[in-house]
Amino acid sequence: MWICASVAAVEGLVVASVFMASAMLYHFILLQTAFQYFAAPLYIAFSLLIGLIYAGFSAVAASRFLDGQRRRDTTLPFSFFSWTIAFAAMLMIAFLAGVVGDLSRVSLTSAFLVGVPVVVVMRSLVQSVLSQQISQGELRFQKIALIGERELVLDFLLQSDLWRHGHELTNTLYLEDAMRDGAVAAENVAAFARAALQQGVRYIVITGDIAHINDLDGLISDLKRFSLNVVYAPAIQKNRIEFLDVVPIGPNRTLRVLRKPLSDGAVLLKRALDIIGAGLGLLALAPLLMITAALIRLDSPGPVIFRQMRRGFNGQPFSIMKFRTMTVTESGFAMTQATRDDARITRIGRFLRATSVDELPQLFNVLRGDMSLVGPRPHAISHDDELSAQLAQYAHRQRIKPGITGWAQVNGYRGETATMAQMQGRTDYDLYYIDNYSPFLDLWIILLTIVSPKTRRNAF
Structure with a gap:
């Protein structure tokens, strides 16, 4: 191209x-x-x-x-x-x-x-x-042609805004006009395909009622002689479902509507990187961890390590480990989210939260398999239940292991989620990460976590 x-x-x-x-x-x-x-x-x-x-x-x-x-x-x-x-x-x-x-x-x-x-x-x-x-419709790099009943073709065009997605419609074949003796005439289909090829069409899109998909067998057979991509767009007016691809289940061809975020190979690779990264991180940061523990002990009474129940992978609860930064140690089943200038935050705790040092004990959670180095941040169970009730897509974040840092955090969505816009923004970034995971993206997020000022913009 x-x-x-x-x-x-x-x-x-x-x-x-x-x-x-x-x-x-x-x-x-x-x-x-x-x-x-x-x-x-x-x-x-x-x-x-x-x-x-x-x-x-x-x-x-x-x-x-x-x-x-x-x-x-x-x-x-x-x-x-x-x-x-x-x-x-x-x-x-x-x-x-x-x-x-x-x-x-x-x-x-x-x-x-x-x-x-x-x-x-x-x-x-x-x-x-x-x-x-x-x-803006100024760049249309992919030419397509449409086949279907007139009403369904028009519905497809009205709902698609193809011109805003880089597509250019070159040809349209209405099935009503291509019929002969009660069936679609092969010569009409062939003429349409040849005209599409001459205009540089890459895809022929067939739209129709999914209940009548078997009726398209002859039409598809007539198109097999041409070097074209032929795709089917079900005409669904309400509750539109996104079909990802076709998966063979036994002798059947099934339409996939959801995909595991990570393949088995990606799961193994991500876990290996987590173990290596967390292990090396604990070794390298051991002096810092010991100094931090001593400062917390001297600053205020209470445990050095704070444990709280969070909801993680596939909605399973787990106990997250953090350096204690507040005068309270809430369980996670009932809690009040920290706010800016919160009086419960200790003196050393304010520094630890601003620099994210309080999150370092979660490297043990990574080694244990509860978390990953990179992923959506887990929330306390009470907070998680509240957000799930307010935002339909929020629970979709649990399709992957939670992380110490994540795509939402390096883009400034960290800390308090007091408004719907903050909740929606964090969720959108987390879901985007899940849909676009790669080892390169993980390494990029870790790099941004260290160097990007956005990561610490809302830390308190």
Whole structure:
């Protein structure tokens, strides 16, 4: 697709320029190297190489973006990791070619560090432009054709706003007009398909009453001779259900309406990363944990570790561990949510909450399997029951293990949920994370948890 190729070319050229510019600035400005002593052909070759490798990742990201993943949130970490992988691949090739020693380590390091914000900003800018053009109907990159009864086709078009999603309708075949002797004429279907192919149609959409789906067998058979994607859109006026894909159950083909957020392989990978991350974290943070425990003991009477019942994976309750930051230790079955300037927060507790150090004992929850490093934040059981009653989608967060940090938290939805807008915002971000989970996204969230000021914006 020309859009993917254009995006790949632009992003590849930019990263190649970053690599080359870093080398030239270092050699010509800092070292004041004479041009004849500058390995220009070598740097140009590896600039083009890293640009080409990154362009490949860029084309894949653009294709995914155009195929329906039009939110920018999760593609930004992919740009960071794509840049890292492209850079590592370039270094590996230089090593195998025996010329890695001819490349300046300072220029390589500066090129990588400068490239990180460049690729993230560039990806964000490209996708912002594409999103705006798509939503305004200025960019229609996918041509489709429609088949169905006149009334159902019109309903589909009225409900879909195809032009706001990058689609362009080229052909329409009304079944009433294609009938002959009580059946859809094969020659009419063939003529329609040929006309669609000539106009560059990628998908033919058949819409109809799902109760009559078996009646479409002949129509679909007539389309099999053509190299086209044919999809079926059930005409459902009320309580519309999203059909995700088709799953074979025995000899039957069933329509999936819900999917487990994580495959079995993803569950194993996420658990392995949790164990490694939590284990290394506890080892590295052991001095901080001991100092914090001592300060809590000296600051106010009460236990160092505070346990509270929270609702976790699949709605199962578990006991969460935190450093005590308040003068009370509520069970979780009945509690009052902390507010800004809450008098119950201790002196050391205010600092621990602002810096999230109070959450570190949850690394033990991760090792125990109650939690993950990244996931929706769990709430106390009484609070969870209250939010579930007020917000229909809230309980959907429990389809994945709760986390020490999460996508909602790094986007500023942390702390008190006093308004419906705060509840809805946190829930939306958590559900988006569940639907778009990847190991790369987890690593990106952990990175943002450490460096992003949004993570601590509502901490109190």
